[in-house]
Amino acid sequence: xxxxxxxxxxxxxxxxxxxxxxxxxxxxxxxxTLADRGAEQLMRKLIxxxxxxxxxxxxxxxxxxxxxxxxxxxxxxxxxxSFAAGCPLFGTLIALLHRGKPVLGAIHQPVLRQLMIGDxxxxxxxxRAVRIRATARIEDxxxxxxxxxxxxxxxxxxxxxxxxxxxxxxRTWGDCYGYLLVxxxxxxxxxxxxxxxxxxxxxxPVIRGAGGVITDWQGNDPVNAKxxxxxxxxxxxxxxxxxxx
Amino acid sequence: xxxxxxxxxxxxxxxxxxxxxxxxxxxxxxxxTLADRGAEQLMRKLIxxxxxxxxxxxxxxxxxxxxxxxxxxxxxxxxxxSFAAGCPLFGTLIALLHRGKPVLGAIHQPVLRQLMIGDxxxxxxxxRAVRIRATARIEDxxxxxxxxxxxxxxxxxxxxxxxxxxxxxxRTWGDCYGYLLVxxxxxxxxxxxxxxxxxxxxxxPVIRGAGGVITDWQGNDPVNAKxxxxxxxxxxxxxxxxxxx
Numbered sequence: 001x002x003x004x005x006x007x008x009x010x011x012x013x014x015x016x017x018x019x020x021x022x023x024x025x026x027x028x029x030x031x032x033t034l035a036d037r038g039a040e041q042l043m044r045k046l047i048x049x050x051x052x053x054x055x056x057x058x059x060x061x062x063x064x065x066x067x068x069x070x071x072x073x074x075x076x077x078x079x080x081x082s083f084a085a086g087c088p089l090f091g092t093l094i095a096l097l098h099r100g101k102p103v104l105g106a107i108h109q110p111v112l113r114q115l116m117i118g119d120x121x122x123x124x125x126x127x128r129a130v131r132i133r134a135t136a137r138i139e140d141x142x143x144x145x146x147x148x149x150x151x152x153x154x155x156x157x158x159x160x161x162x163x164x165x166x167x168x169x170x171r172t173w174g175d176c177y178g179y180l181l182v183x184x185x186x187x188x189x190x191x192x193x194x195x196x197x198x199x200x201x202x203x204x205p206v207i208r209g210a211g212g213v214i215t216d217w218q219g220n221d222p223v224n225a226k227x228x229x230x231x232x233x234x235x236x237x238x239x240x241x242x243x244x245x
Numbered sequence: 246x247x248x249x250x251x252x253x254x255x256x257x258x259x260x261x262x263x264x265x266x267x268x269x270x271x272x273x274x275x276x277x278t279l280a281d282r283g284a285e286q287l288m289r290k291l292i293x294x295x296x297x298x299x300x301x302x303x304x305x306x307x308x309x310x311x312x313x314x315x316x317x318x319x320x321x322x323x324x325x326x327s328f329a330a331g332c333p334l335f336g337t338l339i340a341l342l343h344r345g346k347p348v349l350g351a352i353h354q355p356v357l358r359q360l361m362i363g364d365x366x367x368x369x370x371x372x373r374a375v376r377i378r379a380t381a382r383i384e385d386x387x388x389x390x391x392x393x394x395x396x397x398x399x400x401x402x403x404x405x406x407x408x409x410x411x412x413x414x415x416r417t418w419g420d421c422y423g424y425l426l427v428x429x430x431x432x433x434x435x436x437x438x439x440x441x442x443x444x445x446x447x448x449x450p451v452i453r454g455a456g457g458v459i460t461d462w463q464g465n466d467p468v469n470a471k472x473x474x475x476x477x478x479x480x481x482x483x484x485x486x487x488x489x490x
Contacts (some may be wrong), residue, residue, distance in 0.1 A: 016285060017359075019430065085387055086431030088333050112333060112356065114262075131408050142330055148393060149415055170394055172417045173332050185264065186331030 001094055001106050001117060004046060008039040008076060008092050009110030021084045031080045036060050038207040039092065040075035047072050051110050059198045071097040073201040079175030080148075087114060095201035101223070105202035107180045116180050118209030123183055132212040132232045135186040138242065141188035141235060143167035144181065146174025151194045160191065163242040179203050182230055183210035189231040189239055193217060197224050212236070217243055246351050246362060247338055253284040253321060253337050254355030262355050268328045276325045281305050284321035284337065292317050292359060305441045309331040316342040318446040320426050324391075324420030328406065333357060334422040340446035346468070350447035353424045361425050363454030368428055377457040377477045386433035386480060388412040391419025391427065405436065408487040421427040424448050427475050428455035434484055438462060442469050457481070462488055 015021060015035040022031040023116045047056055055068035059075045072094065077083050079090030088111050096104040107116045116125045123130050135141050143164055164170040167189075173181060174192070176199075181187040181204050192199075204222055207214040213236040216225035229239055254388050260266060260280040267276040285305045292301055300313035305322045314359040317339065322328050323457075324335030333356050343351040353360045361370045368375050380386050388409055412434075418426060419437070426432040435442075449467055452459040458481040461470035475482055 017429075017431075030440075081414060082416075082418075085414070085418075086426055087416075087422075089418070141410060147416075149410055165394055169326060169330070170333070170417075171327075171392075171419075172415075173327075173330075173334070174416075177332075181331055184262075184331060 001096065001104055002115065003108075004043050004072075004094050004240065005092060005106050005108040005115050006063065007046060008043050009113075011035070011039045012077065012092065013110045015025040016085050016088070022080075026045065031084050033077065033080060033180060035083070036077045038079060040074055043072075043074050043076065043094070047195065057198060059196070069099060071100075072099060073198050075176075075198045075202070078199060082175060082177075084145055089173055089175060091176040091180065093176050093202040093204075094110060095197060097201060102201040102204045107176045107183075107202060107206055109177060109180065114180065116183060116206055118183065118206035119241065120205040120208045123206050123209030125180075125184055128166060129160075130184045130210050132210045133208075134232055134234070135188045136234045136236055138163065138166045139168060140237070141167050141231075142169040142171070142181075142186075143185050143189040143239075144171055144173050144178040145191045145193075146172060146178065148172055159243050159245050160193070161190075163239065163240075176203070178231055180211065183207055185210075188235055189229070191217075191239070191243070192228045195226055195228050200225055200228060203228065203230065215240070219244075234238055246341065246349055247360065249317075249339050250286050250337060250351050250353040250355075250360050252291060254287050254353055254358075256280070256284045256287055257322060257337065258355045261328065261333070262331050267325075276329050277305065278322065278325060278329060280328070281322045281325060283349070285319055288317075288319050288321065288339070295327065298427075303474060304441070314344060316345075318342060318347075318443050320421075320443045320447075323444060324422065327420060327422075333419055334420060336421040336425065338421050338444060338447040340450075342446060347446040347449045350450040352421045352451055354422060354425065357454060359425065361428060361451055363428065363451035365450040365453045368451050368454030370425075370429055375429045375455050377428060377452075378453045379434065379479070380433045380479055381479045382484055383408065383411045383480070384413060386412050386476075387414040387416070387426075387431075388434040388436065388484075389416055389418050389423040389432050389469065390436045390438075391417060391423065393417055404488050404490050405438070408436075408484065411487075421448070424452060424475055428452055428457065430455075433480055434474070436462075436484070436488070437473045439472050440471055445470055445473060463490075
């Protein structure tokens, strides 16, 4: 996983800050760049060479052997809107599933050279253990989300706005970098009302390994969830209550 | 100015991502770290050695000879909340005033090693010329602000919320990094409803040098303004209209 992160990062890094990066905009308004495509192709090739029996699910090039015992889940640039806007709040997500369950996850910020890896029982940042901090009250918390104008207004609506207004600090420091800040003990809560499977898998072992709780917006199992709330345990319960009045 | 940016950046960089950086919280809820204080002391010493007759206005250590012909304005860490939260959206602001007018400004992001310098007629990023992009419509624009829950609700209220909802992309990628993204042609509009004099001075020659317009929230002269709107000329007029219905 470290090799996948480092080699994809070496590929992505020179694109950061370049103009006119977007080469296509998908139906869900997600932009795609040459960095996304090239980094995913590079990781697929590395996996195929080393583990030819493993499956791969990628954001850009779909699924191969998705029912294999071991499956890699790749999102080469999570936060493409940030990336294309010259903002460093993006990263590469890599997960390894065993019989469908994420057992290893990585969030890699290639420009800042921050590699966070979690296995569900421990999480490290550049090799050093990290822990979610023990903030107990929403009023003392830094709460993050990706987009305050998310289309998923059915849940990212007035209850979320009221929660955000109670926070000590509320920012759209989003996409995978928000989870890195939470797992690293710099921020307290990350809420995302719209998630894709390739976004979620890597986050689960990272957040749990740092001592945190990760569920969907209603408090359910996060595997294949379409929304995510990640926080320390005391705060997570308070946030789920606040989001579902 | 380059020397001030590089030497203060070398001082600030190792603090980024460290835990428990905040050593004091000021009356306006602004946190202060050892990086703020040390970097400002370092810059004050460099200026005093080279230009003993020049004045200095700094966020942390106040004013000396503020009525001198040449005065330096220093904000060692603009975006201290981001900095203390492990988020790279912060930077050092340095301005040089001649008879009270900002003639040279710098925004420096020391971790990403991005140094933007403007003199009102040209602006460079790491030595290469940058230009504000020519987005004309709010619906096509990336609009940034520092804080959606700003205390200055009298202007950062419903008109701002309506403006933000019209934008193609709206994010709290704030403090000085938002202006760097606008001047560099990656984002279109930066709106800040609450500004301090040490925050504003450096931004004026940077934004103007990149071909942009910078005023307060009502479209007035930005020198010593208590709020700021920065954008390309066509879009700036549309934003001021939208903010003052």
